[in-house]
Amino acid sequence: MTSRRAGVGLLGFVAVAALCAPVLAPNPPDVPFPDRAYAPPMHVHVLAAGGLHAPFIFAQTLHDRLMREYRDDASVRHTLHWFSRGRLVSLGDDDGPLLLLGADALGRDVFARLLYGARVSLGVAALGVAGALARGTAAGGLAGSLGGAVDLALMWMADLVVVLPGAYLVLVLRGALPLRLSTGAVFWLMAALFAASAWPHVARGVRAIVAAERARDYAEAARAAGAGPLRLIGHLLPAARGFLGVETVLLLPSLLVAEATISVLGLGFPGPSPSWGGMLQEATNVSVLAGAPWLLAPAAALCVVALAVHLAAGRPMLTSSRS
Amino acid sequence: MTSGGLATFVVRRLAAAMALVAVVSVGALLLVRLAPGDATTDLVLAHVDEATIARTRARLGLDRPFLVELGDWLAGVAHLDLGESSAFGRPVADLVGERVLKTAELASLALVLAVALGLPLGVLTGSRPGGLFASCVAPISIGILSCPPIVGAFGLMLLALGTGWLSIAPGDPVVPALALALPLAATIERVQSQATAEVLAAPGAGAAAARGLPPWRLLWVHAARQAVRPLLGVAGVIVGTLFSGSLAVEWVTSWPGLGRLLYDGIVGRDPFLVAGCALSGAVLIAAANLAGDLARGLADPRVRVS
Numbered sequence: 001m002t003s004r005r006a007g008v009g010l011l012g013f014v015a016v017a018a019l020c021a022p023v024l025a026p027n028p029p030d031v032p033f034p035d036r037a038y039a040p041p042m043h044v045h046v047l048a049a050g051g052l053h054a055p056f057i058f059a060q061t062l063h064d065r066l067m068r069e070y071r072d073d074a075s076v077r078h079t080l081h082w083f084s085r086g087r088l089v090s091l092g093d094d095d096g097p098l099l100l101l102g103a104d105a106l107g108r109d110v111f112a113r114l115l116y117g118a119r120v121s122l123g124v125a126a127l128g129v130a131g132a133l134a135r136g137t138a139a140g141g142l143a144g145s146l147g148g149a150v151d152l153a154l155m156w157m158a159d160l161v162v163v164l165p166g167a168y169l170v171l172v173l174r175g176a177l178p179l180r181l182s183t184g185a186v187f188w189l190m191a192a193l194f195a196a197s198a199w200p201h202v203a204r205g206v207r208a209i210v211a212a213e214r215a216r217d218y219a220e221a222a223r224a225a226g227a228g229p230l231r232l233i234g235h236l237l238p239a240a241r242g243f244l245g246v247e248t249v250l251l252l253p254s255l256l257v258a259e260a261t262i263s264v265l266g267l268g269f270p271g272p273s274p275s276w277g278g279m280l281q282e283a284t285n286v287s288v289l290a291g292a293p294w295l296l297a298p299a300a301a302l303c304v305v306a307l308a309v310h311l312a313a314g315r316p317m318l319t320s321s322r323s
Numbered sequence: 324m325t326s327g328g329l330a331t332f333v334v335r336r337l338a339a340a341m342a343l344v345a346v347v348s349v350g351a352l353l354l355v356r357l358a359p360g361d362a363t364t365d366l367v368l369a370h371v372d373e374a375t376i377a378r379t380r381a382r383l384g385l386d387r388p389f390l391v392e393l394g395d396w397l398a399g400v401a402h403l404d405l406g407e408s409s410a411f412g413r414p415v416a417d418l419v420g421e422r423v424l425k426t427a428e429l430a431s432l433a434l435v436l437a438v439a440l441g442l443p444l445g446v447l448t449g450s451r452p453g454g455l456f457a458s459c460v461a462p463i464s465i466g467i468l469s470c471p472p473i474v475g476a477f478g479l480m481l482l483a484l485g486t487g488w489l490s491i492a493p494g495d496p497v498v499p500a501l502a503l504a505l506p507l508a509a510t511i512e513r514v515q516s517q518a519t520a521e522v523l524a525a526p527g528a529g530a531a532a533a534r535g536l537p538p539w540r541l542l543w544v545h546a547a548r549q550a551v552r553p554l555l556g557v558a559g560v561i562v563g564t565l566f567s568g569s570l571a572v573e574w575v576t577s578w579p580g581l582g583r584l585l586y587d588g589i590v591g592r593d594p595f596l597v598a599g600c601a602l603s604g605a606v607l608i609a610a611a612n613l614a615g616d617l618a619r620g621l622a623d624p625r626v627r628v629s
Contacts, residue, residue, distance in 0.1 A: 160346060162559075162563075163559060163562075163609075164347070164608070165566035168567065168582070171585065172351060172597070175589030176354045176589065177358070178359050179590060254471075261571040261574075264571060264574060265570075265574060265586060280473075284574065286484065290484040290485075293481050296477050296481060299474040302473075302474055303471075304469075306469040306470070309469075310465055
């Protein structure tokens with residue numbers, strides 16, 4: 001189906017953009033440029049004086065420091081430099097920073113932070129998905145193939161966690177840990193919390209598949225040939241492969257939303273290291289949002305990932321409850 | 324299925340709901356206890372003398388062993404006393420009472436909106452899967468589905484600020500309710516559309532039409548009733564989506580709900596406030612899930628035995 005291919009392509013595009021952030025970003029993500037606080041996005045022009053021109057921008061000047069008003073100086077053109085100093089596109093040394101998506105409160109490049117933030121946000125979400133799949137597969141596999149008291153206990157736990165709203169669960173668990181942590185600690189911790197809140201969805205599905213497979217002839221034959229419980233799980237689990245594939249795709253956007261939620265609340269990644277949620281935190285201030293709508297770029301990126309996932313999965317599903 | 328079946332079903336679901344509430348509130352109390360620091364950490368950091376800190380801890384009841392604290396708290400809960408908040412210096416029951424109603428108001432408003440929008444649209448698009456209307460609605464639906472509530476809240480705030488079409492006055496539920504309802508409405512539309520198409524393709528629908536049942540009656544009464552079952556099947560997920568999304572939506576739109584209070588309680592290491600929020604939140608979720616289960620049990624007798 002074409003829409004599925006489009007979804008997978010879109011996901012690939014986002015992944016490549018995140019991986020190639022150092023090349024694609026015109027500026028480093030954590031450098032505050034002086035006199036560029038809340039600078040609006042620069043427009044790339046290709047037409048000048050009625051004729052074609054190599055892509056350029058008009059020089060941006062700070063018109064009113066207090067009101068943070070910027071103007072384009074139509075008399076000064078800065079031509080874009082391609083493939084210079086290891087970056088795809090940038091401006092010359094004396095032309096100031098190229099701000100394709102504007103700047104934030106400290107004058108940092110929003111586009112660069114979006115790209116670098118994709119690494120952090122997609123990374124922590126992907127790690128969370130991996131953790132949830134591992135834990136859910138182990139729990140579901142054990143419950144489905146052993147049955148009895150193990151099954152009851154594990155599924156009781158899963159049912160309990162599954163009805164709790166994921167965002168609140170992650171908030172409470174995160175809040176119970178030290179409030180100020182380094183970026184690295186937050187990364188691993190958040191992935192662990194995501195895994196802890198998302199595993200039951202995986203476990204319930206895997207359990208149902210394994211329990212159904214256990215009754216089939218090949219499983220009976222394996223048991224008759226003397227396969228122990230663990231070996232039997234090894235034979236039964238491959239049946240859940242398709243389910244796990246779908247689950248991987250479905251969990252990703254919901255964990256991205258979870259990262260955004262926790263970071264917007266101020267319990268996510270600390271300031272200097274960019275993450276999509278951390279970037280959105282600034283936009284919760286209404287007056288800031290009104291003056292600098294480009295700060296919502298990470299929200300748009302989140303939508304793109306969610307749309308790609310919906311297209312790739314080929315069916316609608318409820319995302320946010322899974323976080 | 325006899326009415327006895329339904330009664331057993333109700334009792335079983337009720338027991339599960341009560342277990343949920345108990346585990347969540349006790350777990351919340353324990354978690355705050357395990358968290359580093361407590362309500363007097365600020366005093367410690369301010370180098371207040373130890374006798375004052377000890378007195379404050381005693382007044383807040385933080386010097387008791389956990390089991391004693393838990394026992395006292397449970398005894399209090401039995402007559403609706405949830406203890407006192409150390410951060411606000413007010414009874415937790417008062418604080419939580421106001422906020423939980425605001426969250427419930429927002430969630431129920433969003434649910435009503437989502438069902439009112441999504442259900443009829445789903446029936447319409449499902450009645451002619453390849454038609455012009457369906458091919459117009461489907462892409463819009465998938466687009467809205469891709470806007471999680473947190474993004475919807477930001478986007479609607481921006482829309483309200485830019486155009487003035489929506490009110491963002493404090494206490495106005497339009498923006499938060501829409502942010503929560505729109506993705507949910509799109510989901511309901513998709514699920515209902517598929518289910519309606521399947522029911523209409525089944526032999527029963529053809530037989531009913533052959534016997535002279537008017538098409539509108541077939542679609543809106545007979546097919547809609549059967550097609551609502553898959554939707555009720557995901558009722559629990561819908562409830563989870565609503566509450567999960569409400570945390571971010573309340574934050575972004577400054578809606579004075581349970582989310583912010585819980586955050587204050589956790590960051591302020593306020594054990595009874597967190598436990599009170601967890602208790603009332605769990606009651607809300609358990610009640611919503613119970614309602615969903617009951618609706619499912621009434622609509623589909625097969626559910627009651629599993």
